[in-house]
Amino acid sequence: MYRATTLALCGKGGVGKTSVSAMMVKMLAQKLNQKILAIDADPAVGLATALGITVRKSVDDIRKGLINGIQKGQTQDRQETSRRLDYEVFEALEEGDGFSFLAIGRPEDEGCFCRVNSLLKDIIAELASNFDIVLIDGEAGVEQINRRVMKTVDHLVLVSDTSAKGVGVANTIAHVAKQNRAVDCKQIGLVLNRVRGENEVRDIQTRTNLDVYGWVFEEDLIRDFDFKGKTLTLMPDTSRALNSVAGVLEKIGIN
Numbered sequence: 001m002y003r004a005t006t007l008a009l010c011g012k013g014g015v016g017k018t019s020v021s022a023m024m025v026k027m028l029a030q031k032l033n034q035k036i037l038a039i040d041a042d043p044a045v046g047l048a049t050a051l052g053i054t055v056r057k058s059v060d061d062i063r064k065g066l067i068n069g070i071q072k073g074q075t076q077d078r079q080e081t082s083r084r085l086d087y088e089v090f091e092a093l094e095e096g097d098g099f100s101f102l103a104i105g106r107p108e109d110e111g112c113f114c115r116v117n118s119l120l121k122d123i124i125a126e127l128a129s130n131f132d133i134v135l136i137d138g139e140a141g142v143e144q145i146n147r148r149v150m151k152t153v154d155h156l157v158l159v160s161d162t163s164a165k166g167v168g169v170a171n172t173i174a175h176v177a178k179q180n181r182a183v184d185c186k187q188i189g190l191v192l193n194r195v196r197g198e199n200e201v202r203d204i205q206t207r208t209n210l211d212v213y214g215w216v217f218e219e220d221l222i223r224d225f226d227f228k229g230k231t232l233t234l235m236p237d238t239s240r241a242l243n244s245v246a247g248v249l250e251k252i253g254i255n
Contacts, residue, residue: 004128005254008136008145008183011159012169016193018042019222020159021137022050022232023245028133028254029098036099037131041149043106047137051101052231057092058105059120066116082119089123097233104148117148125150133254141173142183155252156185157213161194162204171208189213191248214248216241
């Protein structure tokens, strides 16, 4: 089975992770020879808004529907269940401008339905194999990516603003990922967001052992788009932040 190149973005809440994810999707979607899948794995479901996507159904909606059926006594064999889930996940896929989109959703009750969770994760992995690049916008940590989305990612991209707290959280996430194998990843790197000058980057590099993939300059245009609820896919290509993101992707090796 063909395996896509997978990026998972994590970081402290409020550092602009979803904005960075959306700008990455925009830049990647402009490559006409690449098939892009954006997965919103943050329960806040902010990536959909940033990309101008209306979510009709999430993976957790599908999961809950199946579990409700099981609790009501409805029975299906594994093959039949797999076919049903495969169809429903495909139906939940939304199409954007040059990319496809899948929302994981917000679990209200995780429960203990390991077979359902395992099947869904296998189906997502199979779906992802049809794409060249998969970008996952995750929560602050990485555990839920392994539990609810994928077992393996190529690049764990930790996003932080220039605050000491944000960088500290990124360092902690990296430590947990490495020590506890919270997610199986080939490379881990840091992207600094809302940077005002390269002197800030140089200072932060003395406070982390993480490979700095790059930095995204602070730009009032992003704040204006967020304030007005405008999709970041409409940002002009002249945007300094977008050009910064392009540099980050090039450093990672995806361009």
